[in-house]
Amino acid sequence: MTAQTPRRPTILEVAREAGASKTSVSRYFGDERDRLSRGLQGRIASAAKRLGYRPNQMARSLKGGHSRLIGMLVADIRNPFSVAVMHGVEQACRASGYSLLACNTDNDPAQESAHLSLLASYRVEGLVINATGSPHGALQALIDQGTPLVLLDREVDRVAADVVGLDNPRAIDMALEHLAERGYRELLYITEPPEEASPRQRRMARFRARLADFGMTGESLCLPLTDDTATPHAAIAAFLNRPGVAPKALLCANGKITLAVTRTLQALGVRLGETGLMGIDELEWCELVAPGITTLAQPTEAIGRAAVECLMQRREPQHHPSPPRHIHYQPVLIPRGSTQR
Amino acid sequence: MTAQTPRRPTILEVAREAGASKTSVSRYFGDERDRLSRGLQGRIASAAKRLGYRPNQMARSLKGGHSRLIGMLVADIRNPFSVAVMHGVEQACRASGYSLLACNTDNDPAQESAHLSLLASYRVEGLVINATGSPHGALQALIDQGTPLVLLDREVDRVAADVVGLDNPRAIDMALEHLAERGYRELLYITEPPEEASPRQRRMARFRARLADFGMTGESLCLPLTDDTATPHAAIAAFLNRPGVAPKALLCANGKITLAVTRTLQALGVRLGETGLMGIDELEWCELVAPGITTLAQPTEAIGRAAVECLMQRREPQHHPSPPRHIHYQPVLIPRGSTQR
DNA sequence: GCCTATGATGGGAACGGTTCCACTGCAACG
DNA sequence: CGTTGCAGTGGAACCGTTCCCATCATAGGC
Numbered sequence: 001m002t003a004q005t006p007r008r009p010t011i012l013e014v015a016r017e018a019g020a021s022k023t024s025v026s027r028y029f030g031d032e033r034d035r036l037s038r039g040l041q042g043r044i045a046s047a048a049k050r051l052g053y054r055p056n057q058m059a060r061s062l063k064g065g066h067s068r069l070i071g072m073l074v075a076d077i078r079n080p081f082s083v084a085v086m087h088g089v090e091q092a093c094r095a096s097g098y099s100l101l102a103c104n105t106d107n108d109p110a111q112e113s114a115h116l117s118l119l120a121s122y123r124v125e126g127l128v129i130n131a132t133g134s135p136h137g138a139l140q141a142l143i144d145q146g147t148p149l150v151l152l153d154r155e156v157d158r159v160a161a162d163v164v165g166l167d168n169p170r171a172i173d174m175a176l177e178h179l180a181e182r183g184y185r186e187l188l189y190i191t192e193p194p195e196e197a198s199p200r201q202r203r204m205a206r207f208r209a210r211l212a213d214f215g216m217t218g219e220s221l222c223l224p225l226t227d228d229t230a231t232p233h234a235a236i237a238a239f240l241n242r243p244g245v246a247p248k249a250l251l252c253a254n255g256k257i258t259l260a261v262t263r264t265l266q267a268l269g270v271r272l273g274e275t276g277l278m279g280i281d282e283l284e285w286c287e288l289v290a291p292g293i294t295t296l297a298q299p300t301e302a303i304g305r306a307a308v309e310c311l312m313q314r315r316e317p318q319h320h321p322s323p324p325r326h327i328h329y330q331p332v333l334i335p336r337g338s339t340q341r
Numbered sequence: 342m343t344a345q346t347p348r349r350p351t352i353l354e355v356a357r358e359a360g361a362s363k364t365s366v367s368r369y370f371g372d373e374r375d376r377l378s379r380g381l382q383g384r385i386a387s388a389a390k391r392l393g394y395r396p397n398q399m400a401r402s403l404k405g406g407h408s409r410l411i412g413m414l415v416a417d418i419r420n421p422f423s424v425a426v427m428h429g430v431e432q433a434c435r436a437s438g439y440s441l442l443a444c445n446t447d448n449d450p451a452q453e454s455a456h457l458s459l460l461a462s463y464r465v466e467g468l469v470i471n472a473t474g475s476p477h478g479a480l481q482a483l484i485d486q487g488t489p490l491v492l493l494d495r496e497v498d499r500v501a502a503d504v505v506g507l508d509n510p511r512a513i514d515m516a517l518e519h520l521a522e523r524g525y526r527e528l529l530y531i532t533e534p535p536e537e538a539s540p541r542q543r544r545m546a547r548f549r550a551r552l553a554d555f556g557m558t559g560e561s562l563c564l565p566l567t568d569d570t571a572t573p574h575a576a577i578a579a580f581l582n583r584p585g586v587a588p589k590a591l592l593c594a595n596g597k598i599t600l601a602v603t604r605t606l607q608a609l610g611v612r613l614g615e616t617g618l619m620g621i622d623e624l625e626w627c628e629l630v631a632p633g634i635t636t637l638a639q640p641t642e643a644i645g646r647a648a649v650e651c652l653m654q655r656r657e658p659q660h661h662p663s664p665p666r667h668i669h670y671q672p673v674l675i676p677r678g679s680t681q682r
Numbered sequence: 683g684c685c686t687a688t689g690a691t692g693g694g695a696a697c698g699g700t701t702c703c704a705c706t707g708c709a710a711c712g
Numbered sequence: 713c714g715t716t717g718c719a720g721t722g723g724a725a726c727c728g729t730t731c732c733c734a735t736c737a738t739a740g741g742c
């Protein structure tokens with residue numbers, strides 16, 4: 001066995017091997033296979049197989065302008081919510097014949113913009129974005145250049161793009177309703193710093209606005225989740241130890257907060273249920289901790305699929321630049337022991 | 342504002358705008374910028390900025406053969422272990438100037454081979470593979486064509502590639518040692534069906550082989566984790582209810598098993614600690630469940646980085662086709678209440 | 683039986699870059 | 713002062729495709 005240059009066969013070599021022209025081979029591997037006679041099809045098939053030929057997507061997308069690639073920017077890949085959505089996005093992409101080029105920004109605006117221009121340089125045909133910062137400039141530029149774009153979960157000001165995510169006001173209302181019904185009267189809403197992330201702002205605003213309607217009082221707490229920080233026992237303990245007989249409950253704005261708060265409560269020796277605990281985002285372990293943690297589950301896969309659907313619609317040829325759509329999904333309440341007094 | 346064709350500027354347009362040749366623009370955006378005079382650099386920079394130019398990676402990789410892309414095949418993206426490794430891989434890729442094209446196979450060999458040929462068609466310059474089936478044919482073909490390739494965690498027979506993963510025998514030994522030390526005598530090892538996955542076989546074989554050395558008896562149980570199956574109470578209950586006074590413990594082969602088993606134990610009302618429970622793979626919730634679940638943590642990020650390092654080494658120009666390397670990491674024991682009688 | 687429609691096939695120009703090579707000045711050298 | 717060398721620059725071929733167009737039978741219409 002001689003040492004051969006490990007180079008991939010090209011369409012031209014297949015053509016020669018099959019005694020055909022490269023046009024015909026191209027047709028065979030494109031979607032015009034039936035324009036070829038049976039005989040030619042057979043010759044090309046066997047030649048390609050013999051050579052181990054596989055069309056070069058790079059060359060293909062260069063000429064045709066179709067990279068068959070969808071880009072996705074994930075703010076935090078270690079957040080199970082993001083992964084679940086990504087799973088939905090990937091499935092939907094595959095179903096439409098696209099592949100997913102996913103980048104994780106680790107919540108870092110610098111990485112975000114770096115990845116954004118990277119994805120642009122691969123000429124992705126659509127972009128699903130779970131924004132970290134507020135990169136309106138870069139995003140609007142992409143839209144102007146004709147890349148359809150969907151914002152996931154978090155909106156970005158001044159960018160005219162479709163948005164897919166949770167119905168945040170409704171989620172907060174459901175949480176408040178559930179907690180009121182279970183007899184809690186004094187609430188602490190715990191969130192990561194809202195900064196640019198619109199759903200965080202939405203949720204917090206709604207919390208404040210509707211609290212009184214359910215006959216409850218409460219306040220909110222911003223919890224910066226630096227990786228290795230000691231969990232913020234102090235602020236939470238202060239709330240729990242405040243005098244008064246009104247039953248107290250904690251409402252966590254997302255899965256990462258639920259984790260941090262649960263740790264804190266365990267460290268403080270708090271009995272769940274007696275003190276209410278509820279979180280937005282369902283996590284696999286919520287049913288396992290003590291009496292179970294009540295959650296509002298997001299339909300993650302559906303959200304992912306919807307995002308891709310938006311992209312595909314905007315890729316339709318007759319696409320009149322329709323106004324941005326906003327798709328909001330209803331959460332699902334999963335009641336457990338942590339809100340059972 | 343007139344409706345303009347939303348097309349990206351090309352290198353030629355930049356060249357015209359800057360009054361230079363496309364060669365010079367190419368040099369500017371390649372790594373030969375310093376071969377250009379200050380003046381020309383300035384003109385190109387401002388022209389490119391004015392036009393919003395961004396080189397087309399597709400075209401770039403076509404000529405040069407450098408896609409700057411690393412492919413990754415993940416068997417199950419909803420497994421936190423996989424995600425953690427992927428995070429490490431992605432960071433390492435970025436550090437070396439590559440981007441990651443990650444595909445999830447959902448443990449489906451059909452998807453696996455589909456994704457494999459897809460990645461090949463994008464001419465990825467390296468491949469990190471967490472294999473599902475045993476696609477030796479396709480993999481060996483890639484290697485022969487010159488694509489460096491690293492197998493993650495699971496080996497594949499008959500494929501001469503580097504392997505990065507946990508030191509499985511050592512992990513089992515550590516688990517056995519810990520459980521013996523804590524006084525457990527009768528063990529049940531619970532694993533997903535080993536099938537093609539080599540580490541599962543390794544771990545199970547080691548478990549059987551070393552059990553007696555630590556003065557314990559035991560057996561193993563294969564747990565097929567179909568998504569919606571009722572957790573397998575029966576088999577586990579049978580083990581726990583077996584007569585005898587020897588303290589019993591369960592050893593879970595990976596994170597998904599730990600989750601399923603923990604659910605079962607809760608449903609059965611088992612007291613952790615009294616009955617031992619230990620799992621391979623550290624999960625964020627293990628410290629939260631009851632007295633805490635003892636785990637053997639894998640250095641996931643390190644594994645991911647090591648995988649990329651292997652790829653990079655094989656890309657070095659003077660690469661003599663060196664024999665496959667096997668890199669095995671030591672696990673870290675995190676003792677908690679579930680193994681404290 | 684001639685002209686045209688039709689279907690199967692091939693030639694060659696793009697696509698947007700990189701890169702080899704040639705060309706131009708100009709400074710340094712003998 | 714004629715070479716040589718080198719830094720700065722541009723021309724043009726090429727990477728592996730797609731796709732427009734041309735070619736050539738063969739069949740069908742009159």
